Amino acid sequence: MLPALALASFGCVVLLLEFLLGKARAAAARQWILGLSLTGLAVTAWTLWAQQQALDGRRLTAFSGAISVDGFALFFNWIFLVASLVTILISYRYLEIEGEEHAEYYGLILLAQCGMYFLATGTDLVTIFVGLELMALSFYILVGFLRGERRSNEAALKYFLLGVFSSALMAYGFSLLFGVAGSTRLKDIGTAIQAGDLHDPILLMGLAVTTVALLFKISAVPFHMWAPDAYEGAPTPVTAFLSVGSKAASFALLLRFFLEPLGALRDAWQPLLVAVAVLSMTAGNLAAITQTNLKRLIAYSSISHAGYMLLGLVAGNETGLQGIAVYVLVYTFTNLGALLVVAALRSKGAGRGTEEDLNDISGLAQRNPAYAALMVVFLLSLAGLPPTAGFIGKYYIFLSLIQTGHTVLAVIATLYVAVAIFYYFRIVKRMYMGEAAERASLISSSLGVRVALGITTAATIVIGLYPEPFLRFAEISLLR
């Protein structure tokens, strides 16, 4: 509970700071705001660490079963912490360039992370719903943060409408599940599902609607249409936070839902998840081939990554679940890194484009070899090639599929890795072989960007070369 309290109180204070300090234009005021947000994250890290020590492999429930602090929840909370840390570090300069330096931005990031905390720990429908909405509402505002820019407005509106729609679906599903179980606790719902008759239309409807809403939130095909628009229009640091934090939090919720109350119905949902996973990999990878906007390309590739993660749940054995945890961890660092490079391309100057097109990265290797090399590392990892971290994530997912006899699925997934290599290397080709555009954007890096790049690169390489501690960390976090 303490991490959520820390996040909520720091979030609210930062939110109010703009009124206390007057307009947050002065550099001193802005640095105070940044410092306070980072302090909030440090306090959160400390409370998480204290909980991790106190937990010692047990599971603590609080508020008469409304939240459950276990290894699983803490694992995901570390991921959320990394995501918001990196986002805050790269946002300072980005907001300066866009001329939208407001304290609310940092406050909303902290509040969104508070919502994620409840998504990962919540074991009660009320907690889950409120946590989900806290996260989603913060994200709607963050996506539309560039008020003067039409693309940002449009992305916020599309994300908002589809997000609220899926939340309403989830609430309806929850209401029907409550009717069947007579309780809002996930545990009681699980008992009711086991005892109940699957042909009860209310139960069936409740499960179906809830599942659709969950798939919406992780942006799996066919409920993915909001993701490319929201990712493209949002400010790049927000895209990074959205693609990593929101996806990890929704996955935590999905896993808790499918493994705990729905665990008994495995046979019923497994074919459905197979279909969704294959469709996600197909649509995500094939649509990414033709994209020329880097953020949109990463959006489609992240849809296909959701498909790979679902495959771990399809296999459902120990290796598969460990694989999902490792995959989420690896994806967090790698995707943050790739979007970080895209964010660094943005530079000052009137009349410039958005600097996130394939043309803008063309010839980057001549202008800025270090950034080009780092981008290659991140793209290798996204594609899942050794010796980067992405390989470890994919390896465990594929291993679990073969262990459980889903050989055909493993073959399909491997074939799509080849497709992914094709479009990731299109970027590499443009960076190394392409002519530099005339008004080539220069990378103006700041201390925050360099620190964030250091964190993500180090993690991407270290997990790839020496995965043991991370695998052990993922293993103790399994939901059992």
Added chain:
Amino acid sequence: MPALPAAVPLSWYLTLSAFLFVLGVAGFLFRRNIITVFMSIELMLNAVNLTFITFSYKLQQVDGHIFSFFVMVVAAAEAAVGLAIILTVFKNRQTLEIDELDSLKN
């Protein structure tokens, strides 16, 4: 908590709320004005509330009532954020037609 009147069976309430919900979904999918689409979503949330209250009465439990309060709170927050977003979109484009929002595309 008073019991449900015997003359109106439980299934009627559930049918009504399911009907409202489907109406909301249909409005979300087929209407082209942003405000109307947003109102359709509010209708869906009201259907959720009705379902919760019905089950709460039937089970003689307050959990459903509590959840419906949270749904109302969330709906209010969504309205605040949503209308602000719709307002900025209107300011920049002078239109409320969903089909005219097409600057992000493949």
